[in-house]
Amino acid sequence: xxxxxxxxxxxxxxxxxxxxxxxxxxxxxLPAVSIPLTMNTDAYFMLNAGRYIxxxxxxxxxxxxxxxxxxxxxxxxxxxxxxxxxxYSKLGEYSLIALVFIxxxxxxxxxxxxxxxxSGNFIISVFCTSGAMLFICKPFMVTRPLTFTxxxxxxxxxxxxxxAKEKKATGLFFLPLLSVLLVNTQCSxxxxxxxxxxxxxxxxxxxNFKGIKSDGSYKTSAIILGALSMLVTGFINPYGIEGMTYxxxxxxxxxxxxxxxxxxSPDIKTPDGKFYFAGILLVVLILIIYRKGxxxxxxxxxxxxxxxxxxxxxxxxxxLAFSSAIALSVxxxxxxxxxxxxxxxxxxxxxxxxxxxxxxxxxxxGFTVSSDExxxxxxxxxxxxxxxxxxxxNYDLNSRNIYNSADIxxxxxxxxxxxxxxxxxxxxxxxxxxxxxxxxEYVGFQSGSIHYKDYLNTYGFDFLFVSESEDILSIYLPKxxxxxxxxxxxxxxxxxxxxx
Numbered sequence: 001x002x003x004x005x006x007x008x009x010x011x012x013x014x015x016x017x018x019x020x021x022x023x024x025x026x027x028x029x030l031p032a033v034s035i036p037l038t039m040n041t042d043a044y045f046m047l048n049a050g051r052y053i054x055x056x057x058x059x060x061x062x063x064x065x066x067x068x069x070x071x072x073x074x075x076x077x078x079x080x081x082x083x084x085x086x087x088y089s090k091l092g093e094y095s096l097i098a099l100v101f102i103x104x105x106x107x108x109x110x111x112x113x114x115x116x117x118x119s120g121n122f123i124i125s126v127f128c129t130s131g132a133m134l135f136i137c138k139p140f141m142v143t144r145p146l147t148f149t150x151x152x153x154x155x156x157x158x159x160x161x162x163x164a165k166e167k168k169a170t171g172l173f174f175l176p177l178l179s180v181l182l183v184n185t186q187c188s189x190x191x192x193x194x195x196x197x198x199x200x201x202x203x204x205x206x207x208n209f210k211g212i213k214s215d216g217s218y219k220t221s222a223i224i225l226g227a228l229s230m231l232v233t234g235f236i237n238p239y240g241i242e243g244m245t246y247x248x249x250x251x252x253x254x255x256x257x258x259x260x261x262x263x264x265s266p267d268i269k270t271p272d273g274k275f276y277f278a279g280i281l282l283v284v285l286i287l288i289i290y291r292k293g294x295x296x297x298x299x300x301x302x303x304x305x306x307x308x309x310x311x312x313x314x315x316x317x318x319x320l321a322f323s324s325a326i327a328l329s330v331x332x333x334x335x336x337x338x339x340x341x342x343x344x345x346x347x348x349x350x351x352x353x354x355x356x357x358x359x360x361x362x363x364x365x366g367f368t369v370s371s372d373e374x375x376x377x378x379x380x381x382x383x384x385x386x387x388x389x390x391x392x393x394n395y396d397l398n399s400r401n402i403y404n405s406a407d408i409x410x411x412x413x414x415x416x417x418x419x420x421x422x423x424x425x426x427x428x429x430x431x432x433x434x435x436x437x438x439x440x441e442y443v444g445f446q447s448g449s450i451h452y453k454d455y456l457n458t459y460g461f462d463f464l465f466v467s468e469s470e471d472i473l474s475i476y477l478p479k480x481x482x483x484x485x486x487x488x489x490x491x492x493x494x495x496x497x498x499x500x
Contacts, residue, residue, distance in 0.1 A: 024122075024123060025126060027126055027127070028108045028112060028126060028129050028130045028133065029105070029108065030130065031130065031133040031137040032137060032141075034137045035104060035137055035138070035141050036097075037097055038093075038097075039093055039096060039143045040142040040144050041410065041411070041423070042143075042423050043084065043096065043143040043144070043410075044410040044411045044413070044414040045065070045409065045410030045414065045422050045424060046080060046084050046143075046145075046410075047084055047085050047088055047414055048413045048414045049065070049075050049078065049081040050078075050082045050083070050085025050086070050088075051085050051089070052064065052065075053078060053081060053082055053085075054086065059075060059078050060075065061073065061238070061239065063427070065418065065419065065422070066409070066418055066419050066420065066421070066422065067401065067402060067418045067419070067459075068428075068433070068435070068436075068438065069418075071433040071434070071435040072432070072435065073427055073433065074239050074242065074243060074246055075238075076246050076250075077145040077185055077186045078184065078238065079184040079185045080145040080148060080185045080186065083099075084096055084143070087099060096143045097143070100142065100147060103141070103150075103151055104133075104141050104147075107133075107141075107147075107150050107151050108129060108133060110154040110155055110158055111129050111132060111133075111154055111322060111325060111326075112126065112129045113158060114157055114161055114329075115128050115129055115325060115326055115329035116329075117165065118326060118330045118333075119329040119332070119333035120333060121329065121332070121333045121334075121335065121336075124328075124329055124332045124333065124335055125329050128324075128326075128328045128329045128332075129325055131279075131321075131328075132321040135275070135276065135279050135317070135318075136150075136317070136318040136321050139272070139314075140317075140318050145186035146186065146315075146318075148182075148185040148186060149182060149189045150318060150322075152181055152182045152185070153189075153193070153196060153322075154322060155174075155178055156175065156178050156193060156196050157196060157322075157326070159172060159174055159175060160172075160196070160197065160226075163218060163222065164200060164203070164204075164215065164217075164218050164298070167217070167218055169222050172222060172225070172226045175193075175226045175230050176230060176233040179193060179230035179231075179233045179234050180233050180234075180237075183236070183237045183243060184236075184237050184238075187237060187239070187244065187246045187247075188246045188247045188250055188251070188426075189247070190234060190244055190246075191244075191247050192319075193227075193230050194227055194231075195305065197223060197226065197227045197230075198305075199297070199298035199299075199301035199302050199305070200223050200298055201220065201223045201224070201227075202214070202297065202298070202301060203296065203297045203298040203301070204216065204218055204219065204220040204223055205220060214297045215296055215297065215298065246432075249426075249431040250426035250429070250431075250432060251263070251426070253426075253429060255425075255429075255439050255440055256425055256426060256429075256439070257313075258443065259406070259425060259439075260425060261314070262313065262314050263313050263315060264314055265311060265313060265314070266311065266317065272314075276310075279321070279324075280310075280311075280320075283324045283327075283328065286328060286331070287331065290332065290335075292334060293331035293332055293333070293334070294331070295327055299323070299326065299330055299331075300327075303320075303323055303324065303327050306320040306322075306323045382407065382408050382411050383491035384408045384465060386491075386492070387487055387489060387492040387493070387494055388411065388412065388415055388417070388465070390487050390494070391417075391463070391465075391487070391494060392415065392417075397417050397418075397463065398418075400462055401459065401461050401462050401463065402418060402420055402461070402463050402465070403420050403456070403459070403461035403463070403464040403466075403473075404419050404421065404464075405421075405465075405466075405470065405471050406421045406422060406423055406425060406442065407423060407470075408465065409421050409422025409423060410422045410423050412465070420461070421438065421439070421442055425439055426439075428442070441458075445472070446471075446472050448472065452472060452476050453480075462496060462497050462500065463494070463495075463496055464483070464494065464495040464496070465492060465493075465494060466492065466493045466494070466495060467492055468488070468491060468492060468493055469491070473495075474493070477495050482498055483496065483497060483498055484496060484498045484500075
């Protein structure tokens with residue numbers, strides 16, 4: 001009798017009225033408080049490219065923004081650049097921040113819909129979605145094309161998951177559209193569309209091998225046709241097959257892996273690394289401790305595939321977070337969360353407050369542990385702004401041969417200064433520019449394997465922007481009689497030839 005009475009005093013949160021569920025749904029928006037309110041540093045070279053495309057009505061295949069004029073170039077995120085410039089030119093910087101928030105809401109809505117579809121459990125879907133967004137918001141929800149990629153990939157998963165569960169092929173007709181969007185907003189991520197198809201392709205076969213059981217309830221041919229349609233429509237981009245295969249000529253190089261932060265593997269010694277590995281450990285512990293759940297083969301494949309990618313590079317960690325949220329939603333679908341009530345007097349408000357407090361504490365811990373230095377460069381402040389302003393006011397930079405480090409190149413180009421190198425580091429590989437391995441030279445120079453004097457003489461620089469904390473030239477130029485310092489603000493110095 002006591003047990004029966006206890007059961008009567010509990011209400012499953014999944015059966016609560018819609019208005020009450022809305023309270024819990026708001027938890028999914030809480031990670032948005034960590035979205036940076038400044039433009040990502042990469043936004044400047046994107047704005048510069050977008051401005052050029054809008055003004056000339058052409059998508060260039062030749063570089064016009066650096067001192068290496070005429071080298072072959074692919075503007076891999078040209079559509080994102082155009083969108084950013086149209087917003088920025090009309091509404092200013094904060095319109096781009098607003099766009100990030102809009103995309104965040106869309107990503108949350110799609111991820112939650114996927115979790116709810118695979119689990120049928122509202123509250124588990126809310127918590128899994130919130131957890132995934134907690135791990136990716138601060139470093140990855142920024143003014144970069146990757147935000148569009150998140151949304152497109154999740155929409156693909158939603159379409160494929162809907163087909164696998166409901167056997168209705170209607171949604172598959174939208175896959176070609178997703179292909180066109182991704183190959184133009186960030187073509188280096190276009191092959192990811194086919195990576196996502198692979199688990200559904202394997203799971204479509206009917207087999208049971210040593211306890212590994214597939215779904216096999218939907219047609220393999222539909223997945224193949226969907227993938228083929230994306231392949232065909234992938235050609236709808238300004239660069240054709242070169243754009244579709246841009247990933248393979250742009251990544252995997254030691255020089256890129258050693259200079260681009262997002263290509264680093266998560267390091268458990270860093271605050272961000274501790275945070276990410278803690279998340280991975282939490283997922284593993286849930287899968288080990290809770291024995292009642294079962295994962296479909298495709299979710300296991302997602303976890304293994306994206307797990308490998310997420311540990312290999314920080315850039316892929318969001319996809320591990322998404323696949324973990326979806327997998328945990330399936331695995332915990334039979335979990336039920338209740339709130340107690342006494343007679344007709346619900347204790348709902350107290351439990352809501354307690355739940356909210358726990359969520360805020362967890363998120364606060366996450367934001368504290370996560371370092372202020374973003375993986376993707378979340379601040380629009382380079383430290384060189386004053387130096388650039390001084391140079392523009394006092395010198396004709398069009399007649400100068402500029403030296404700069406890669407990180408500020410986009411900002412110089414935005415100010416119509418021809419940079420030596422910029423954050424589009426893959427562009428400076430010979431495989432992409434068909435001219436010279438400028439990046440290999442630059443990395444060798446910055447690491448000291450190429451003598452600084454040889455590097456400077458090769459290019460004949462006569463106007464040099466030098467970071468006083470990160471550039472190797474800050475060590476040598478103050479002692480070099482061939483150069484003189486004409487400006488310094490503690491962050492950046494400007495040097496010219498001593499004979500000028």
